[in-house]
Amino acid sequence: MLSFEAARAKVIEVVAARVGALEVEEVDLSQEPSRALGRILAEDVVADRNYPPFDRSTRDGFAIRSADAAEPGARLRLIGESRAGVAFDGTVGAGECVRILTGAPLPRGANTVVMQEYTRAEGDFIVFERAAQAGEHFVRAGIEARVGEAMVARGTRLSYAEMAMAAEVGRSRLKVSRRPRVAILSTGDELVGLGQKPGPFQIRNSNNVSLAAQVTLAGGEPVDLGIAPDEIGELRARIKSGLDPDILVLSGGVSVGKYDLVESVLRDLGAEILFDAVALRPGKPAVFGWCCGKPVFGLPGNPVSTMVTFALFVVPTIELLSGYEPRPLPHFKAKLAHPVHEKGNVAHFLPARVTWTTPEAGAEPSTPAPPVVEVLLWEGSGDIGAVVRANCFLIVHESRLQLDAGEWVDVLPRRGVF
Numbered sequence: 513m514l515s516f517e518a519a520r521a522k523v524i525e526v527v528a529a530r531v532g533a534l535e536v537e538e539v540d541l542s543q544e545p546s547r548a549l550g551r552i553l554a555e556d557v558v559a560d561r562n563y564p565p566f567d568r569s570t571r572d573g574f575a576i577r578s579a580d581a582a583e584p585g586a587r588l589r590l591i592g593e594s595r596a597g598v599a600f601d602g603t604v605g606a607g608e609c610v611r612i613l614t615g616a617p618l619p620r621g622a623n624t625v626v627m628q629e630y631t632r633a634e635g636d637f638i639v640f641e642r643a644a645q646a647g648e649h650f651v652r653a654g655i656e657a658r659v660g661e662a663m664v665a666r667g668t669r670l671s672y673a674e675m676a677m678a679a680e681v682g683r684s685r686l687k688v689s690r691r692p693r694v695a696i697l698s699t700g701d702e703l704v705g706l707g708q709k710p711g712p713f714q715i716r717n718s719n720n721v722s723l724a725a726q727v728t729l730a731g732g733e734p735v736d737l738g739i740a741p742d743e744i745g746e747l748r749a750r751i752k753s754g755l756d757p758d759i760l761v762l763s764g765g766v767s768v769g770k771y772d773l774v775e776s777v778l779r780d781l782g783a784e785i786l787f788d789a790v791a792l793r794p795g796k797p798a799v800f801g802w803c804c805g806k807p808v809f810g811l812p813g814n815p816v817s818t819m820v821t822f823a824l825f826v827v828p829t830i831e832l833l834s835g836y837e838p839r840p841l842p843h844f845k846a847k848l849a850h851p852v853h854e855k856g857n858v859a860h861f862l863p864a865r866v867t868w869t870t871p872e873a874g875a876e877p878s879t880p881a882p883p884v885v886e887v888l889l890w891e892g893s894g895d896i897g898a899v900v901r902a903n904c905f906l907i908v909h910e911s912r913l914q915l916d917a918g919e920w921v922d923v924l925p926r927r928g929v930f
């Protein structure tokens with residue numbers, strides 16, 4: 513059986529080889545910034561001029577020639593002002609100074625800015641209480657960016673900093689990859705829609721909701737296809753309609769039960785099954801296949817299994833189709849609060865909480881306390897509440913199922929796509 517790492521690598525390899533990024537479209541930052549958020553750039557964003565475009569003051573103070581205040585107590589004549597947007601129209605000569613405000617251009621002749629806090633006014637003169645140094649408190653023109661330089665590279669996900677950079681360099685229309693459309697189809701005779709009152713043995717279809725959220729967070733566009741019954745003919749018809757979007761995600765019906773029909777219906781439709789089991793709990797019966805030119809996922813229906821397998825296998829697929837290079841799982845290390853003993857030759861993803869200790873007010877700044885992770889009580893992969901209480905998953909690798917208290921362990925943050 514494939515490890516979850518090998519299964520994830522397989523998904524990435526196959527999707528990258530068979531379908532690249534989708535076609536390019538434009539978003540307009542000035543019209544609909546929220547539509548740009550999270551999109552993947554399909555072009556470089558290039559500096560239209562040098563940044564800063566002029567030597568820009570970073571303080572309120574006085575622009576001078578540093579040699580004029582080499583010793584404390586220098587008195588320089590105030591000859592004008594440079595403020596943000598309005599430059600001083602002249603040159604700072606020997607024995608002179610110009611009031612300058614944050615964001616204002618450094619006047620010709622000056623080579624430093626002295627902070628207002630170290631000066632005092634005496635009539636038309638300013639007294640400098642400290643010795644000045646050349647080159648202080650301004651950012652040199654062109655030091656942040658040179659004209660023509662790529663400031664945000666193609667393939668980057670647009671977040672607030674990237675969007676601010678595009679705005680700074682005057683790019684409001686940006687080329688991005690189209691969002692992959694992801695069909696979501698839950699299977700199961702026990703399922704009812706959210707508007708319906710469940711009978712005593714019926715279950716509300718929560719997976720279509722969590723999957724739509726995970727699709728959106730991963731940068732895709734969910735297409736809700738509702739619920740299909742555990743019946744071959746109807747299931748087949750519904751799966752066929754789900755092959756129209758770019759990716760099909762099914763939930764439920766992939767175990768070994770009599771009514772688990774998804775894999776056989778997929779095979780019947782000519783799908784190539786690339787894996788149908790992963791050494792993973794929750795999520796062992798996860799299916800990845802290729803059907804009519806589209807990637808298809810059969811995720812186990814237990815809600816936590818669906819969440820975990822989506823994060824591991826569907827997220828990188830959405831990313832590749834969006835033009836984003838999938839990266840290793842973004843895990844970090846924390847200290848385990850208590851021993852953990854897991855069984856079976858599989859990796860475990862356990863709902864857990866990681867905490868960071870805040871130093872007490874007034875405490876000596878010292879080495880920060882490491883994050884500590886604690887596994888939550890849970891009733892297995894149907895227990896959505898455990899994930900609600902969790903802020904991460906502890907990864908217990910199949911190579912080491914017995915973990916000791918105080919060990920450094922792998923933690924997958926429960927943010928973004930979780």
Ligand code: AMP
Nearest residue numbers: 698715716717718719764765812813814
């Ligand atoms: P299955 O993977 O079809 O064997 O389903 C496993 C468990 O998950 C069963 O208890 C189902 O009732 C539950 N389940 C399956 N699909 C959903 C769904 N869409 N929403 C909530 N629970 C589900």
Ligand code: MG
Nearest residue numbers: 699700764765
């Ligand atoms: Mg089922």
